[in-house]
Amino acid sequence: MTSPEKTPAATALSPAPGFVPPESVRRVACVGAGVIGGGWVAHFLARGYDVTAWDPAPDAERRLRRLVDAAWPTLASLGLAEGASRDRLTVAETLEQAVSDAEFVQESAPENLGLKRDLLARLDAATPPGVVIASSTSGYPMTEMQTTAADPSRLVVGHPFNPPYLIPLVEVAGGERTDAGAVAQAARFYEAAGKSVITMDNEIPGFIANRLQEALWREALHMVANGEATVRDIDLSITEGPGLRWAVMGPMLTFALAGGEGGMAHMLDHFGPSLKSPWTRLEAPELDKELYDAVVAGCDEAADGRSIADLVAERDWGVVEVLRATGRLAGGEGTR
Numbered sequence: 103m104t105s106p107e108k109t110p111a112a113t114a115l116s117p118a119p120g121f122v123p124p125e126s127v128r129r130v131a132c133v134g135a136g137v138i139g140g141g142w143v144a145h146f147l148a149r150g151y152d153v154t155a156w157d158p159a160p161d162a163e164r165r166l167r168r169l170v171d172a173a174w175p176t177l178a179s180l181g182l183a184e185g186a187s188r189d190r191l192t193v194a195e196t197l198e199q200a201v202s203d204a205e206f207v208q209e210s211a212p213e214n215l216g217l218k219r220d221l222l223a224r225l226d227a228a229t230p231p232g233v234v235i236a237s238s239t240s241g242y243p244m245t246e247m248q249t250t251a252a253d254p255s256r257l258v259v260g261h262p263f264n265p266p267y268l269i270p271l272v273e274v275a276g277g278e279r280t281d282a283g284a285v286a287q288a289a290r291f292y293e294a295a296g297k298s299v300i301t302m303d304n305e306i307p308g309f310i311a312n313r314l315q316e317a318l319w320r321e322a323l324h325m326v327a328n329g330e331a332t333v334r335d336i337d338l339s340i341t342e343g344p345g346l347r348w349a350v351m352g353p354m355l356t357f358a359l360a361g362g363e364g365g366m367a368h369m370l371d372h373f374g375p376s377l378k379s380p381w382t383r384l385e386a387p388e389l390d391k392e393l394y395d396a397v398v399a400g401c402d403e404a405a406d407g408r409s410i411a412d413l414v415a416e417r418d419w420g421v422v423e424v425l426r427a428t429g430r431l432a433g434g435e436g437t438r
């Protein structure tokens with residue numbers, strides 16, 4: 103179950119005594135500054151926060167500043183918060199320095215359970231009291247990550263979508279030892295920072311969106327493994343098909359419209375029996391070398407000479423146009 107009060111009403115969740123008021127948070131620490139940590143940094147800077155980042159890789163600062171610079175023109179075209187500036191990014195020498203005066207901490211280190219456990223315990227030891235520490239994990243339940251922290255009550259999952267500076271959704275959940283107030287605090291902070299929040303009352307395996315994405319991805323891999331579709335066919339089947347509708351309406355309401363005037367009830371009467379048809383192979387395929395190579399080669403072919411930086415720019419432009427067209431941006435012409 104998810105909280106009945108989802109976006110925009112996560113603000114209606116109980117206030118969190120003992121925490122910094124979410125609307126007055128000004129300083130954010132981002133720990134781990136790769137694809138996602140860097141994306142978070144760009145987002146928080148554009149929203150006018152002071153951001154301190156830390157990442158142990160020797161070339162991390164160069165990569166981070168390059169990512170922020172690449173995203174900045176898009177963020178500027180969307181409208182920066184008053185006072186927003188790339189000069190408000192500090193890269194700390196140590197993890198302890200990064201979080202010493204943070205009012206919210208976003209962890210985006212590699213997806214490795216042991217590493218996350220140790221890092222969250224270290225972050226908890228170094229972060230001032232009353233500050234929530236959120237993990238960007240794509241799927242570990244917080245209960246499994248908070249095992250070694252001295253104060254697990256302030257550890258939450260805050261799962262973003264790539265790139266966090268453009269995709270609004272954040273999925274928020276606590277673990278068995280998380281204080282409900284910390285979950286509410288994170289949800290309210292993300293909303294104040296311009297995100298759309300889904301708060302999960304329980305630890306849902308894969309959260310919500312990744313569970314759905316993984317089902318789709320598993321089927322895509324089966325089709326490549328069996329020679330039923332190419333990587334290009336799979337991408338086209340979504341970008342020229344359901345993907346266009348999903349940017350406007352989710353899969354449920356989209357299918358309700360498949361029932362015509364009868365809506366979802368007619369859709370279920372009509373197509374419900376086909377749910378049992380053997381279309382899906384939900385067991386995961388073996389990710390052997392042959393499948394691995396076929397997917398990588400198919401993506402290279404589909405990229406057709408475009409570099410990763412070209413693809414990032416193309417994706418960002420497209421997402422902004424979709425957000426604008428569907429009225430999710432100030433000045434948009436959509437009807438939402």
Ligand SMILES: NC(=O)C1=CN([C@@H]2O[C@H](COP(=O)(O)OP(=O)(O)OC[C@H]3O[C@@H](n4cnc5c(N)ncnc54)[C@H](O)[C@@H]3O)[C@@H](O)[C@H]2O)C=CC1
Binds near residue numbers: 135136139158209213
């Ligand atoms: N890539 C994606 O599309 C998404 C990833 N995530 C999650 O975000 C997290 C980060 O993933 P990515 O940014 O894709 O990985 P990445 O590999 O691009 O970046 C990870 C960064 O963490 C740094 N790092 C390594 N050890 C560290 C440590 N002990 N403490 C702090 N930083 C450390 C690395 O130097 C690297 O810069 C993962 O938990 C992942 O599941 C969430 C949503 C989407």
Ligand SMILES: C[N+](C)(C)CC(=O)CC(=O)[O-]
Binds near residue numbers: 240262263264315
């Ligand atoms: C590929 N991924 C599982 C890391 C993706 C995510 O977690 C969310 C996203 O950005 O789609």
